[in-house]
Amino acid sequence: MELLQLRYFLKLAESEHLTKTALKLRISPPSLSSSIKKLEHELGVALFTRSKQRIHLNENGKNFYQYVNRSLSILDEGIESLHPIRNYALSIALTSQSVYADMLYAFEQQYPEIPLKSSTLTYSDVINSETLNHHDFYLGIIEDLNASEREIIQLCSSESPVVMIARSHPLASKKALYLEELKDMPFISITQENSSATQFVFRVFEEAHFKPHKFFEGNYLVRQKMVSENKAVAITTMVGAVANALKSPMVTFIPIIGIKATRTQSISWPKQKPLSASEKKFIRFCQNYFKKHPWI
Structure with missing residues (x-):
């Protein structure tokens, strides 16, 4: 053998x-x-x-x-x-630092000998194979990736979109909503049009053949403020809500009916890339971390 x-x-x-x-x-x-x-x-x-x-x-x-x-x-x-310890940092690409911040911190606490260097990418960076392959790993959305070029491990169940809405809104008590029911409400997404989250919002609109009559952009704090004050609604997922929305009794989240678009968190790396022992440790850590610490 x-x-x-x-x-x-x-x-x-x-x-x-x-x-x-x-x-x-x-x-x-x-x-x-x-x-x-x-x-x-x-x-x-x-x-x-x-x-x-x-x-x-x-x-x-x-x-x-x-x-x-x-x-x-x-x-x-x-x-x-057997080899001398090198100060080689694993290069981690992300589209959302907030989603993975706790996990990356926990890894560095458990493996201080394996430094990490994280970089936030735009949606254009992610769909550009040459740019993405400069990094050892990508932590982010499967649906944004070219699966034929990446080894991919799913880290949680696929998520459907939800509406982030003020509790004072007349529809806030509903268990689920059609987008058409919100046709009179302005929508808000984060400022970067070239972000994975905003691309997801556009995919939801396209699938539903829905065009908001007014569309704002702002950072996460602006989004939270406008939704809390019932000046707009937002589309996100529950993982995105937990990571990026401040806990507030003034806001709730309602599933959207009839949308197949999903977002699925994952770890991926270039196909045919040889993995070092440190890289294998990182992959196993990611898988085990979210079994013990689910986002939701």
């Missing part, structure tokens, strides 16, 4: 697609298939169930994957520990 076989198995187990995995590993599909069959022969059990169209991890494979994943992670950390 060779270390390379185990790394090949790990990648194939994660994708369950022979050709795509071989392409990522830069070997031929027959070579990958031969390596996996040799591993199975040495173990004395099949790890995959094969059909003409697909290859699926079986129960033996699922159990073996857990051990291989842990073992290789420990091995990679051991290899990295």
Whole structure:
């Protein structure tokens, strides 16, 4: 049994697609298939169930994957520990610092030897692969990404839009709203038109074939003030509301009916990018953090 076989198995187990995995590993599909069959022969059990169209991890494979994943992670950390500590900071790109601030602080407290450098990006930066790939990781919205170019791990359930509205508004007691019910109200979004959040608002309007009669822009404090005073309403998600809206008894949030547009928080990195032990730690930390500390 060779270390390379185990790394090949790990990648194939994660994708369950022979050709795509071989392409990522830069070997031929027959070579990958031969390596996996040799591993199975040495173990004395099949790890995959094969059909003409697909290859699926079986129960033996699922159990073996857990051990291989842990073992290789420990091995990679051991290899990295043999080298002098470098002051290399992981470059983290975000579109919303407030959403991830607590998690990034917690990571630096737990791993002070792994410095982080975060940068806030515009929507144009995110959809520009060249700009985004300058960073080790992107923490943000799946729907903004080119999924064919990124490895993506979802960090929470996909969210549908909600209306941020003053409790004094006549519709504030409703459990759900159609956008058309707010046709006489001005809307407000954050100032940066080139922001992910504002692009989401535009997608909601487009899907609903809705055009507000008046549209304001402002920072988060201005948005909060105008909504609280019943001078405007805003579209957001509950994660966005928790991160960016000040707690106020004067404001409530109501789901919007009939909209399929979603926002899904994630961590992603360029496909085929080799991951260091520090980077793997960061990925695992992100996944575990929001299981223990959900946004909502």
